[in-house]
Amino acid sequence: MLSSQIPSADVALITAGPHIKAVTNYKQVSRTLEEFDVEEQPSSVLEEKFPNLTIIHSAVKSLHTKSHCVETADGRVFGYKKLCICSGARPKLLTQDNPYVLGIRDTDSAQEFQKRLSKAKRIVIVGNGGIALELVYEVEGCEVIWAVKDKAIGNTFFDAGAAQFLIPSLEADKPQAAAPCKRPRYTTEEAAPGGSHTFTADRSSQAYGHGPTDSGSALGPDWHEGIALRGAEQVSRRVSVEYQCEVEKIFTSEVLHKSPQQTLRTECGDWPVYVRLTNAKTFGCDFVVSATGVVPNTEPFLQGNTFVVADDGGLQVDDHMMTSEPDVYAAGDVCTACWEQSPLWQQMRLWTQARQMGWYAGRCMAAHSLSEPVELDFCFELFSHITKFFNYKVVLLGKFNGQGLGPDHELLVRCTKGQEYVKVVLSGGRMVGAVLIGETDLEETFENLILNQMDLTPYGEELLNPDIDIEDYFD
Numbered sequence: 001m002l003s004s005q006i007p008s009a010d011v012a013l014i015t016a017g018p019h020i021k022a023v024t025n026y027k028q029v030s031r032t033l034e035e036f037d038v039e040e041q042p043s044s045v046l047e048e049k050f051p052n053l054t055i056i057h058s059a060v061k062s063l064h065t066k067s068h069c070v071e072t073a074d075g076r077v078f079g080y081k082k083l084c085i086c087s088g089a090r091p092k093l094l095t096q097d098n099p100y101v102l103g104i105r106d107t108d109s110a111q112e113f114q115k116r117l118s119k120a121k122r123i124v125i126v127g128n129g130g131i132a133l134e135l136v137y138e139v140e141g142c143e144v145i146w147a148v149k150d151k152a153i154g155n156t157f158f159d160a161g162a163a164q165f166l167i168p169s170l171e172a173d174k175p176q177a178a179a180p181c182k183r184p185r186y187t188t189e190e191a192a193p194g195g196s197h198t199f200t201a202d203r204s205s206q207a208y209g210h211g212p213t214d215s216g217s218a219l220g221p222d223w224h225e226g227i228a229l230r231g232a233e234q235v236s237r238r239v240s241v242e243y244q245c246e247v248e249k250i251f252t253s254e255v256l257h258k259s260p261q262q263t264l265r266t267e268c269g270d271w272p273v274y275v276r277l278t279n280a281k282t283f284g285c286d287f288v289v290s291a292t293g294v295v296p297n298t299e300p301f302l303q304g305n306t307f308v309v310a311d312d313g314g315l316q317v318d319d320h321m322m323t324s325e326p327d328v329y330a331a332g333d334v335c336t337a338c339w340e341q342s343p344l345w346q347q348m349r350l351w352t353q354a355r356q357m358g359w360y361a362g363r364c365m366a367a368h369s370l371s372e373p374v375e376l377d378f379c380f381e382l383f384s385h386i387t388k389f390f391n392y393k394v395v396l397l398g399k400f401n402g403q404g405l406g407p408d409h410e411l412l413v414r415c416t417k418g419q420e421y422v423k424v425v426l427s428g429g430r431m432v433g434a435v436l437i438g439e440t441d442l443e444e445t446f447e448n449l450i451l452n453q454m455d456l457t458p459y460g461e462e463l464l465n466p467d468i469d470i471e472d473y474f475d
């Protein structure tokens with residue numbers, strides 16, 4: 001964005017990763033919903049496209065905001081007039097430095113996971129967000145114990161109703177793989193080697209590194225397509241969900257050998273590692289996946305500077321994506337949006353928002369350099385996200401889980417088992433959010449209804465009457 005907005009300026013992209021990921025096949029689905037692919041491209045492709053762009057492959061070691069320069073791991077120093085920090089985030093692991101606890105973020109950590117999984121008979125997945133939802137559905141040939149803090153699955157994206165709709169998909173066989181995704185996989189130079197419910201259906205373990213040099217880009221959508229997520233057993237999918245519990249303790253078999261708890265070993269079998277949950281159950285397993293959220297990658301930038309950091313560890317940015325340090329902007333997972341937000345938008349660390357923030361930060365940097373005014377982009381008016389869980393298309397709009405609305409809201413739900421789940425959040429008779437699972441075709445109409453804040457009281461429950469073509473009606 002920056003390169004195209006000010007062709008006369010020298011723009012440098014400094015990255016610790018070996019590849020550049022570029023947005024391709026961008027499609028504006030509706031006013032705020034968008035879909036796009038992300039492809040790895042050689043630096044030369046971007047540099048040819050933008051003659052004013054230079055790509056530097058080295059990690060930033062330190063930032064000196066007073067003297068306006070950054071130092072890279074290979075000892076070079078680059079001065080800047082304006083800087084945007086887009087260093088992403090890393091997994092917030094349950095415990096650091098435990099060789100049996102893995103996080104998944106980038107290509108290397110995904111490959112390490114795949115390698116360890118290929119020899120595993122049982123794994124424990126902790127967390128109830130995006131990565132856990134993807135893994136429990138995709139992993140085959142290995143028993144999965146899924147420990148979630150909540151009463152229902154997928155708390156970061158869904159309410160209990162949607163979770164109920166999705167759960168039968170864990171029991172059923174996966175549909176035959178669709179046509180292979182045309183998008184190039186996220187590969188490095190070497191190709192990747194090939195109350196409880198039960199549903200049957202060498203790099204070191206610090207698989208995710210913490211230093212700036214070993215942090216690659218986050219994987220993003222479809223990362224598991226084209227890589228086999230298969231364990232060592234002949235079973236298909238077998239997931240047991242342990243609800244409303246957290247991890248109390250993780251200990252290895254050596255600890256068990258030395259402890260007087262031999263009975264535990266007899267009960268749980270002989271495993272490399274054991275996880276004790278707060279529901280008093282202990283599971284032995286081959287390894288644990290900590291899918292417990294992310295923490296912004298701010299370290300190399302903080303030392304010696306006076307950034308204001310938000311409670312979640314992100315660099316605070318204002319409505320021009322500016323941090324508290326002069327001439328320093330931030331975008332994507334590393335930042336925390338601290339402007340007065342639209343009542344229908346919230347930050348979530350997602351690919352879509354990273355693209356939108358990066359794009360808008362580029363516009364702001366260019367406008368400020370040219371002393372031009374710039375207004376907060378329209379994309380921050382309404383939260384919108386399209387994704388896929390359990391092979392269903394999922395669209396989330398606005399306050400899709402009634403976030404921040406308190407008890408003062410109403411829900412309308414329409415559900416056809418195995419086909420669609422539609423939930424609308426109404427506040428004062430106006431639509432403020434929606435969850436659409438399946439091919440509902442309602443996203444554009446609902447987006448409009450949310451944006452125009454029309455009083456829907458007269459329609460009542462008819463709003464979700466499947467016999468009314470609501471799209472036609474509101475057109």
Ligand SMILES: Cc1cc2nc3c(=O)[nH]c(=O)nc-3n(C[C@H](O)[C@H](O)[C@H](O)COP(=O)(O)OP(=O)(O)OC[C@H]3O[C@@H](n4cnc5c(N)ncnc54)[C@H](O)[C@@H]3O)c2cc1C
Nearest residue numbers: 016017059060087088212218220221332333349350351354
């Ligand atoms: C497994 C997985 C699946 C996901 N699936 C989805 C999905 O389906 N939909 C969705 O919307 N989002 C998804 N996400 C989230 C999405 O990938 C992130 O929100 C998004 O990539 C954030 O973009 P970013 O540019 O801020 O950070 P990143 O993509 O993490 O990029 C940060 C970049 O900064 C570089 N870097 C870090 N530190 C330094 C340094 N000191 N010096 C130089 N360079 C540095 C890194 O090498 C990297 O290239 C997923 C994430 C994961 C981990």
Ligand SMILES: NC(=O)C1=CN([C@@H]2O[C@H](COP(=O)(O)OP(=O)(O)OC[C@H]3O[C@@H](n4cnc5c(N)ncnc54)[C@H](OP(=O)(O)O)[C@@H]3O)[C@@H](O)[C@H]2O)C=CC1
Nearest residue numbers: 127128129130131132149156246291292293294349350387
């Ligand atoms: N399709 C998509 O859109 C996908 C998006 N992503 C994104 O990638 C990033 C990483 O994904 P992920 O790691 O799943 O993060 P998420 O933020 O999606 O989910 C983290 C989950 O872990 C829970 N949690 C946090 N700490 C603990 C703990 N100590 N014990 C047990 N549970 C805990 C959280 O609960 P609580 O919320 O109560 O804190 C939450 O349920 C996120 O930004 C996510 O949005 C990832 C995969 C797919």
